[in-house]
Amino acid sequence: MDGEILRLEVPAPSASYPGAELVAFYRDHRLSLVRLAVLLVGDPETAEDVVQDVFARLHGTWRPGVTTLAYVRTCVLNGSRSILRRRAVALRWRERVTDLVDSAETAALIGESRREVLLALARLPRRQREALVLRYYLDLPDAEIAEIMRVRQSTVRSTTARALARLLRELGDNA
């Protein structure tokens, strides 16, 4: 029982399962994470699924100071990547995900000019899209984007530059 006694000295965190931190975090950030995911995967149902899935997995893994908003955003990014990858296998994703505007109703609310931008965004390679969403939707600094995407800051900058150049080309003179 020596091992057991040693382990008893590990300080027990104050919050009880499922963790007051997780519940509070969910309340504060769920919607913003779904909105982030919708820009990555296209439709709100899938975005909800991605986020729900991330939270289902966060149970029991919550570490104060380690499980940060950046960490959870990374999870959302990875979850979105997985689903896009799987969707690509299932039905050639271009047929379904080329449009971040998933319904006629949304299209009407958004307007043609914005829809054009979103269409171009959806056609970008995954990493370029991610970089633009983090940079221009969440307005994050390069350092934080690098942390979330798990790449170097210089990579963030070059990816963003390439993505913008490509958007400009695609949108032509309208930009």
Place this chain on the structure above:
Amino acid sequence: MNSIEDRLRDAMTARADIVEDDYRPLPAPQSRRASRSSPVKIAAVALAVAVTTFGVIRLLAPSGPRGESTVAMSMSDMAPSGTPEVAVFLCRDDDPFPGCEGGAITRTEREDLRRALEARPETESVAFQDRRQAWENFRRTNKDDHRLLQAIGPEDMPESFRARIRAGADFSAVARAASELPGVSNSVDQACLLDGMSPWGVVKRFLGVGERERCSFPGKGR
């Protein structure tokens, strides 16, 4: 005229704002995955084999709903002999673990990892478990859950190294060290898991001590 940056900001904000808050409750841990079949859910169940944390122990608590224990058992994924080991799961392509950014473990990373595990003073021996073996184990522990078995194939399972640890040596140190090497998605101290399921572990949980002891160490990434 608007710059491309401004147009992007505006379009993305407009798109995102349309998503309304439907106030979904916090999802339950893992367990509901078993009964659903969309691709993400399947990924989550497969992942469950690798994700082995304090949550598992909770699921096995006597009060836990019956259905939850299936996934939890598969998570523990003990060696056939029942001897606890340190299980070090390797990154797959498109692995959802944050430490797996950059793709599957490379040949060099794999060799380095094996050497590092073998070099630990705590280690007695190291074995490799491929997807097929992992799936056989998974199938054996879940033989009554047909839906789960239909959803999961060998290709969903992670590969792993299994380190046998000398009697009395520190499992946790090996698991932690392994998690810091590139190409590792997650490493699990099974002795810690077993302890969580023992009567003494149940008492400790009841007393609220040692509850958050770490049995699982997510990979630190590259």
